[in-house]
Amino acid sequence: MTTTSTTPQPTAASTSTGATGNTSAKPAVSSSSSSASITNVAALANVSTATVSRVLSGKRAKDDDIARRVRAAAEELNYSVNYAASALRSDVTNTIGLIIPSATDPLSAQLLDELEPLTDVDSQQLLLGIGATQEKQEERIESLIARNVDGLIIVTAPGAELAATLERHARQIPIVQVGGRQRSFRTSMVSIDDNAAMEMSVRHLAESGVRSVAYLANHDMSFESAELFAMFHTQVRSYALYTDRAWNQFGEKTVQRGFHCTMRLFGDALDRSGRDDLYRLRPEALICCDDTVAFGAMVALDALGLAVPGDVRIIGYGDSPLALTTMPPLTSVRPPVKQIVAEALRLIAAGPAAPAHITLPPQLVARGSTGD
C-alpha cells in the first residue's frame, strides 16, 4: 500500500510536496532522518496535511482506510510533530511547569518521581524550576509562564508568600499550589491535612496505652508549625494525656536535633525511674516532625539504655526510606503523594476557571517503634 503512494499524484500530494523543502531539489527526507514534516506524511499517505493533522491528533472519528494509511506513513517516516510549530499555532505547549524548593527536599523528590510518569503518558513534559526562597520562586514562576506552560504546580518554599504573583497569572493558566499557607480563590491548592496527622498520631499513642507524650516540632518560619503545635495540645487534652510545656520545643529537622532534644528530655529523669509518677517526669512517647528527628531520638534513647517501644514509643513524619531501616522500624506519617499528584493533574486539566482547595489526609504507617 505504502509503495503505491510514492507515485506522484496531481492533486494534494504534488502541491504539498511543492510546499516543502523540495525547492532545494533534494529529497526532503532521508530514510530515517530525524525530521519529517507533516507535508511528507501527507504526500506519502496521499491525503492533505489537514487530514494528517486531524488523524494524528485524534480529531477524527472513524478508523477507516485513510486513517490507517496516514498512521502507516507517519510510522514509516518516523514522523513526530514539531512542538514549537504546534504550540505557535494552537497555544498549547503540552508542557507542565513544576517549581520546587529543592530536589533534596524529600516531599519534592517524591512528587517528582510520581508526577513525571503521569505527565509522560499524556505526552506532556515537565519543565522544572527550583527556588528555595520567595524571590527565586517568583522568578521561576515568571520564567515558566513566559514559556507558556499549560499549567503550573508549585511546592511552596517555607515562608514564601506567592499569592500576589500567582494571582496575576491565575486567569491565564491553571495553577496548583502544594502546601503553603495563603489561600487564593483564583488558584488551586492541594495540601496535606497535618492536623489530621496529628490527631491520628495522638490517638494511636493513646490507644496503645501511653500516658504522656512530647512533641519535637518543626521550626520553619511558617504559621503551620504554630497551628500544628496548638493542634498537638488540643489532641493531647482530648485524649486525656499528659504533656509538659518544657518537653515540647521547635527546632530543626535533623538527626542531631533529635538526639540532643532527647538527651535533654530523658537525661535528667533517668535516676528517678521506678517512681509512680515517672510518666509525668519524662514522656512515654515522642511525636517527631520528621523521620530524621525521630532517628536521632532513637539513637539517643539507645545510648541512654531506654528501650523502644518498651520505655518510649516514637512516631516520625515523612515515611522516608530511613524509617524501614531503623531498629525497630519507625512508625511514621506518610504524605499522600500519589493523591496529591493525581489531584494536581486533574485540576490542571480542568483549566484556570475551576480553582479548588483540596486537603488530603496522610496515612499513619504503624511499625515497631510504637508497639510490636
Next chain:
Amino acid sequence: MTTTSTTPQPTAASTSTGATGNTSAKPAVSSSSSSASITNVAALANVSTATVSRVLSGKRAKDDDIARRVRAAAEELNYSVNYAASALRSDVTNTIGLIIPSATDPLSAQLLDELEPLTDVDSQQLLLGIGATQEKQEERIESLIARNVDGLIIVTAPGAELAATLERHARQIPIVQVGGRQRSFRTSMVSIDDNAAMEMSVRHLAESGVRSVAYLANHDMSFESAELFAMFHTQVRSYALYTDRAWNQFGEKTVQRGFHCTMRLFGDALDRSGRDDLYRLRPEALICCDDTVAFGAMVALDALGLAVPGDVRIIGYGDSPLALTTMPPLTSVRPPVKQIVAEALRLIAAGPAAPAHITLPPQLVARGSTGD
C-alpha cells in the same frame, strides 16, 4: 523619548502596526497584558521588527539610541519573546533535557539543585525526564529529542546501556552522559573517578596507622562495582594492608545492610580481643560504598561496644547531609557535583561536534570517624 515615538510615522511604524492585530480595530495590547508581540515593540520604538529582534537577541554591536529605544519599548510593553515562534524559526529551543533515574537518588538530586540555577542564568529551561530502567530512559531520551532540546544530560541508571540509542542522535545535538559505563566517541561523558576515591580512602586509612581494612561494596549490576572491588584490593596491597576475602562483600546501599554486615563481621571476633593478631581477625577500618551503609555500621559498632574511630575507622561515600550528623561525624567521599555540572554545560555549549570524556576526582572529606 518614548512619548515622542507614539506619533504615527509614515515609514516603518505604520506598516508594522498595520501588520498586527490592529486589523480587528482594537488596540492590540492593553497596558500590562501578558502578550505583547515583537510588532508592538517595533511600532513603539519606531523601528522594524528585524531590528527589535537583533537588539534583543544581542546580535547587534552598538548600544546606540536605537538600541535603547527598543529596550525601553520592550520594557514598557512587558514584552518577552514567544519561545515557540522563536524555536520554530531558529531551531533553538533554549531548553536542556535532563534524564535521571530518580529524584530520590542523592546524586541526581544534587545535580538538579546545582544545574537548575545555572541554566536559568542562560535563560534556558530544564526539561526533566525520569527513568530508572534502560527501557524507560530510552523512552525519555526519545521524548526529549522530539522536543528539540538543545542538549541532553543523562544520569545513566545502574546497568543501563544507552550507547546505541544515544549514537542515533549524537550528530544532531550534544549529549553528555554522567556516570555509566559504555563509552561512545560520539557522545560526551563526565564521570566520577571512583578509582581515585578508592585510592584516597585507602591511603587516608594507611596514613592513620590502620593495619587492616574491609570493603562493604555496592552491588548494582554494573561493571564499575567489580572494577572498584578490584581497585580496592590493588590499593590495599600497594599500601601493605591486610584484608580478608570473607570480609569484603557486595550488597545494597541501605542502613540495614551496613548493620547486618558489621554485626557479622565483628560479632564473631569480639571474644578474641586482646590477641596480637586481632587486626587479622577483624578489620580496623571499613570502607563503605554509601553513607547509609556506613551509618548502619556505626550503629552496629555502637551496639557491640566498639568505638569509632578508636577501635574501627569508617569511611562513607556520597557526603550526604547525614554524614555531618552522626557521632562522630562521618568521613566521606564527596562527589564533584559542581564540576560535573559545569563541564556538562560547557560540553553542551560546545555542540555535538566536540564530544569529550572527562573524569573528575572526588574529594575525601576527613571527619571524626577516621581520627580526631
Next chain:
DNA sequence: TTGTAGGCGTTATCAC
C-alpha cells in the same frame, strides 16, 4: 468528510 489557504511570532536572507 476532505482539501485549501491563511496566519501564529519570530528570525534569516536579501536588498538597500
Next chain:
DNA sequence: GTGATAACGCCTACAA
C-alpha cells in the same frame, strides 16, 4: 546597519 519579505511547521476556519 536597517527594513521588507519570506519562510519555519502546524492548525483550523472555511469552502467544496
